[in-house]
Amino acid sequence: MHILILGAAGMIGRKLAAALAPDHTLTLADVVPPPAFAGATLLTLDLTAAAAQTLIAGRPDAIIHLAAIVSGEAEADFEKGYATNLDSTRALLEAIRHTPGYAPKVIFASSIAVFGAPFPAKIPDDFFLTPRTSYGTQKAITELLISDYSRRGFIDGMSIRLPTICVRPGLPNKAASGFFSNIIREPLAGKPAILPVVDTTRHWFASPASAVGFFQHALTLDTSLLGDRRAVSMPGLSATVAEQIEALRRVAGQKAVDLITRQPDETIAKIVATWPSDFETTRATALGFKAETSFDDIIAAHLKEV
Amino acid sequence: MHILILGAAGMIGRKLAAALAPDHTLTLADVVPPPAFAGATLLTLDLTAAAAQTLIAGRPDAIIHLAAIVSGEAEADFEKGYATNLDSTRALLEAIRHTPGYAPKVIFASSIAVFGAPFPAKIPDDFFLTPRTSYGTQKAITELLISDYSRRGFIDGMSIRLPTICVRPGLPNKAASGFFSNIIREPLAGKPAILPVVDTTRHWFASPASAVGFFQHALTLDTSLLGDRRAVSMPGLSATVAEQIEALRRVAGQKAVDLITRQPDETIAKIVATWPSDFETTRATALGFKAETSFDDIIAAHLKEV
Numbered sequence: 001m002h003i004l005i006l007g008a009a010g011m012i013g014r015k016l017a018a019a020l021a022p023d024h025t026l027t028l029a030d031v032v033p034p035p036a037f038a039g040a041t042l043l044t045l046d047l048t049a050a051a052a053q054t055l056i057a058g059r060p061d062a063i064i065h066l067a068a069i070v071s072g073e074a075e076a077d078f079e080k081g082y083a084t085n086l087d088s089t090r091a092l093l094e095a096i097r098h099t100p101g102y103a104p105k106v107i108f109a110s111s112i113a114v115f116g117a118p119f120p121a122k123i124p125d126d127f128f129l130t131p132r133t134s135y136g137t138q139k140a141i142t143e144l145l146i147s148d149y150s151r152r153g154f155i156d157g158m159s160i161r162l163p164t165i166c167v168r169p170g171l172p173n174k175a176a177s178g179f180f181s182n183i184i185r186e187p188l189a190g191k192p193a194i195l196p197v198v199d200t201t202r203h204w205f206a207s208p209a210s211a212v213g214f215f216q217h218a219l220t221l222d223t224s225l226l227g228d229r230r231a232v233s234m235p236g237l238s239a240t241v242a243e244q245i246e247a248l249r250r251v252a253g254q255k256a257v258d259l260i261t262r263q264p265d266e267t268i269a270k271i272v273a274t275w276p277s278d279f280e281t282t283r284a285t286a287l288g289f290k291a292e293t294s295f296d297d298i299i300a301a302h303l304k305e306v
Numbered sequence: 307m308h309i310l311i312l313g314a315a316g317m318i319g320r321k322l323a324a325a326l327a328p329d330h331t332l333t334l335a336d337v338v339p340p341p342a343f344a345g346a347t348l349l350t351l352d353l354t355a356a357a358a359q360t361l362i363a364g365r366p367d368a369i370i371h372l373a374a375i376v377s378g379e380a381e382a383d384f385e386k387g388y389a390t391n392l393d394s395t396r397a398l399l400e401a402i403r404h405t406p407g408y409a410p411k412v413i414f415a416s417s418i419a420v421f422g423a424p425f426p427a428k429i430p431d432d433f434f435l436t437p438r439t440s441y442g443t444q445k446a447i448t449e450l451l452i453s454d455y456s457r458r459g460f461i462d463g464m465s466i467r468l469p470t471i472c473v474r475p476g477l478p479n480k481a482a483s484g485f486f487s488n489i490i491r492e493p494l495a496g497k498p499a500i501l502p503v504v505d506t507t508r509h510w511f512a513s514p515a516s517a518v519g520f521f522q523h524a525l526t527l528d529t530s531l532l533g534d535r536r537a538v539s540m541p542g543l544s545a546t547v548a549e550q551i552e553a554l555r556r557v558a559g560q561k562a563v564d565l566i567t568r569q570p571d572e573t574i575a576k577i578v579a580t581w582p583s584d585f586e587t588t589r590a591t592a593l594g595f596k597a598e599t600s601f602d603d604i605i606a607a608h609l610k611e612v
Contacts, residue, residue, distance in 0.1 A: 078403075078458065097384075116534060128434040129450065132534050137454040141447045144435065148443040152384065228422060228438050 002027070003219070004055060006047065006092075007066030008034035011168065012109070015212045016064065027060055030067065047088035052095035062105040064215050065089065071113060072175060074135035085138035093145060097154040106146065107218045110159040110231060112204060112276045114140040122280040125233060132274060143231040150230050156223050160214050163206040163236030163291070167302035176271045180205070183241070184248055184299060187256040196265035199242040202277040206236045207301035210291040217289055225287060235291040237298065238278035247295035251303075308333070309525070310361060312353065312398075313372030314340035317474065318415070321518045322370065333366055336373065353394035358401035368411040370521050371395065377419060378481060380441035391444035399451060403460040412452065413524045416465040416537060418510060418582045420446040428586040431539060438580055449537040456536050462529050466520050469512040469542030469597070473608035482577045486511070489547070490554055490605060493562040494612075502571035505548040508583040512542040513607035516597040523595055531593060541597040543604065544584035553601035557609075
């Protein structure tokens with residue numbers, strides 16, 4: 001299969017490209033140079049209307065769309081957020097629509113940010129779109145476009161709502177959600193980490209390996225099972241910070257846990273309180289999507305990759 | 307108050323202008339010449355980015371946005387639907403955002419078409435956005451934009467999800483929903499009407515007068531009561547075709563009912579089956595929005611206007 005990955009230089013993009021490279025023809029695109037794989041076509045470009053034509057010139061059978069600017073940046077820069085997270089995707093969909101006889105599979109990376117508080121204890125598959133960030137709004141709008149373009153037969157689309165990816169590799173980052181990964185990754189590497197929220201804080205996680213698995217599974221999924229409801233919340237693991245720390249203790253002992261310093265941050269605590277913390281992902285499970293079922297497994301997935 | 311009405315030449319637009327004209331300064335705009343009222347400014351234009359500047363040049367305190375192409379046309383002409391129902395509204399929102407110190411009330415006419423089957427028996431306020439038409443998709447996307455622009459403080463917005471308006475005045479039209487009005491209006495005028503569906507068909511109604519009332523109430527509503535959830539399903543009346551016919555019989559007797567000819571139409575029946583038929587509008591009711599509570603009242607509202 002010829003697969004185009006947009007946002008191929010990102011964390012998930014790189015891992016997905018590595019997983020798909022042995023069996024598929026890849027075109028990898030990003031605004032920064034994407035990683036090189038034998039036989040892969042590499043494109044460094046910004047996703048504009050003109051670029052969209054270039055991207056689909058080779059008529060990829062499937063397009064995995066991971067490109068986006070993150071939540072904090074979309075909130076700080078209103079115009080850039082809409083241009084990158086909405087208009088670019090629409091340009092791609094329009095380029096496809098204007099190509100006669102071409103209706104590729106399009107798998108769009110959406111986010112649990114399409115949902116905004118207040119929430120029920122577990123967010124069901126039919127919970128309403130209530131984003132409380134511009135990022136979440138842009139993802140929700142794109143989900144609606146993916147469904148409408150699919151219903152009209154222009155694409156065969158699906159939107160995948162990713163949980164928070166944990167453990168993120170790399171350096172600690174200042175994203176409000178960064179600490180969920182920092183408090184595991186840093187102590188495992190013998191380094192200190194800051195915990196800005198209380199231990200009872202609950203959140204919704206999947207490992208990078210699970211995220212890669214979601215897209216691989218979506219590639220082979222019979223989309224007729226989706227009907228007109230093309231956006232699906234992916235499975236994940238709901239865990240509290242205390243449960244994260246207990247899992248860390250089981251894997252790396254008290255000396256790792258001792259590297260975590262509690263340093264309450266009201267601003268971060270307030271932001272985190274507006275995020276979804278648990279889901280009932282009946283649909284995704286029935287469709288065969290799989291994620292970790294304990295935080296020990298999430299740590300194990302991380303240790304396998306570092 | 308200075309109020310701009312977009313789509314002022316339409317059925318609701320005309321009635322709303324007439325209701326507001328005595329107490330407010332009106333600017334009336336449409337693609338066809340809007341009705342004239344003493345003191346009202348009339349604009350005949352298409353809502354483009356340039357036109358948006360013209361429309362808000364007088365800094366209206368409130369904008370009531372009724373302009374749209376209808377469901378059937380948006381489904382038949384994909385590009386025109388997105389251009390008219392999505393891009394024009396976004397151009398207006400952007401023109402407002404780029405006007406320093408200006409954040410008008412914006413009341414957007416949305417539709418129950420943002421919801422698509424399958425439904426629960428009564429659609430609750432927190433039912434998810436599942437449009438199954440391009441029109442419904444465009445309305446749902448605009449709702450999301452209205453909420454995000456409001457949250458960011460660029461506008462003080464609200465989206466009003468209208469029930470099917472009944473009894474529509476004028477000539478019978480070929481819209482799939484036209485018969486709901488035709489079977490009342492035509493017999494009341496001594497003319498024949500076709501009923502293409504079975505009597506047990508249930509639908510969700512409000513009179514033109516109620517629709518006008520929704521927008522009048524929204525103009526004075528304290529929008530802080532809406533929080534970030536700016537789209538609200540309006541109250542209405544759930545009635546079957548049989549209940550419509552019984553109300554007609556009570557008002558105009560058996561001879562009016564005898565003017566209805568049953569002529570089943572599979573195509574129309576199939577379309578109607580995908581439409582919402584009943585709602586639980588707890589939020590709208592708590593916010594003070596009101597509609598008819600019996601089909602007799604809907605017929606009475608019609609008779610008052612003809």
